[in-house]
Amino acid sequence: MHRFIVEDAAEELLFLDEDESKHAKNVLRVRKGENVEILDGMGRKYLAEVEDVSGKRVGVRKLEELPGNESPVRITLYQGLPKMDKLDFVVQKATELGAARIVPVEMERSVARISADAAKKQDRLVKIAREAAKQCGRACVPEVMQPISWKKALEDIRARELMLIPWEEASGKRLADVKAACPDARDIGILVGPEGGIAPEEIAQVECECVTLGPRILRTETAAVAALAIAMGLWGDV
Structure with missing residues (x-):
């Protein structure tokens, strides 16, 4: 149909x-x-x-x-600003998986930077989210924000009930371990680093749970999809 x-x-x-x-x-x-x-x-x-x-x-x-099909958990994906084609992919897949908000963030190791045509690029990303919502039969189109600075992102991040950061230097804690400790979280943030990864100084500024996505280092767009899918499986409806 x-x-x-x-x-x-x-x-x-x-x-x-x-x-x-x-x-x-x-x-x-x-x-x-x-x-x-x-x-x-x-x-x-x-x-x-x-x-x-x-x-x-x-x-x-x-x-x-x-009948509605929105997830019982509200997840905000903070995506370290990657190259545009990767951001297109992340927005599409995050919409399909049920993310409530998608926030591109310029981070210390971002290859891409916030440009003068950020509003135009946001319009493009909103269209991608709308088309993805139609394709998957999702009644709610996620909010796709313009890229913001790390400083502004911190203000937004601090409003989340639970903050998760997939990080290659995490000690071995998995998302399932966090779920066991925080089973009823309903407002969750996930921060995924850009192509260059997350700087330790950035990790230190966030009250968060650093988690591993396994023994292999994932590309930024793969990490975003993997983390969101696992979180939705644990707290949401996947």
């Missing part, structure tokens, strides 16, 4: 925006009477029927609300 995002889904009769409508009519070839799934991007989704394909905006009528 085709899925579309309609951010204001309060009414019974809804209209896709022009981009979604073009995709629906010209690529997916939706027809009047066809059933589709509508996501509001905020956690609710509906079964709907295509009612009008004659105008610039496709009209659909809600039939019933469908």
Whole structure:
């Protein structure tokens, strides 16, 4: 079944925006009477029927609300700023796995740096998150922030109930060990270093649980997906 995002889904009769409508009519070839799934991007989704394909905006009528599929745990992924293609991948996979927020962070060893066109790049990442949410049938599109400095990230990190940092120099503690000690955590942060890793000085500034992801050193994008998947399996719904 085709899925579309309609951010204001309060009414019974809804209209896709022009981009979604073009995709629906010209690529997916939706027809009047066809059933589709509508996501509001905020956690609710509906079964709907295509009612009008004659105008610039496709009209659909809600039939019933469908069960939600958001994780019971809210995870913020702090991703050490990597090269852009890697960040695209991380945003896509983090959306599929259920991350609530994705925060790119410029760190000491980041190869990439915050650029003047950060807002434009953020728009691109938001689009990637929206498409990933549609693909996986997720009713909530995660918040994707503009890249921020390490100083600003620290302020945000300190608001988390539990902070996890996968680190190649961790002593051997695994995520399952942290779960045993903190079984009821519901607001979790995961900080993944950039290509150059996390500097010890940065670790020292965060009240956190440093954990290992195994005996092999993972690429930054692999570490992000692995840590998020394991955390969702332990605290969430994977």
